[in-house]
Amino acid sequence: MNLITRARDAATRFHKSERADIPVGTILMVAFIVIPLVLLLIVYRKQIVTYFTTEFNNLFNSGKAGNRPTG
Numbered sequence: 001m002n003l004i005t006r007a008r009d010a011a012t013r014f015h016k017s018e019r020a021d022i023p024v025g026t027i028l029m030v031a032f033i034v035i036p037l038v039l040l041l042i043v044y045r046k047q048i049v050t051y052f053t054t055e056f057n058n059l060f061n062s063g064k065a066g067n068r069p070t071g
Contacts, residue, residue: 041048
């Protein structure tokens with residue numbers, strides 16, 4: 001039995017197996033949601049960092065001097 005035949009047989013057995021902890025549909029739905037979100041975070045990372053840095057600084061600087069955390 002050569003390598004190609006064994007690989008095909010293994011793939012067939014794996015494909016026919018109906019016992020799976022997580023259905024393939026669930027994995028695909030999660031992938032279709034997570035992958036675009038990760039891509040958006042990567043593409044807009046500079047804008048996101050700038051926004052949160054600005055908002056943090058505005059919030060931190062708007063407090064009273066005696067009310068700021070030390071450390």
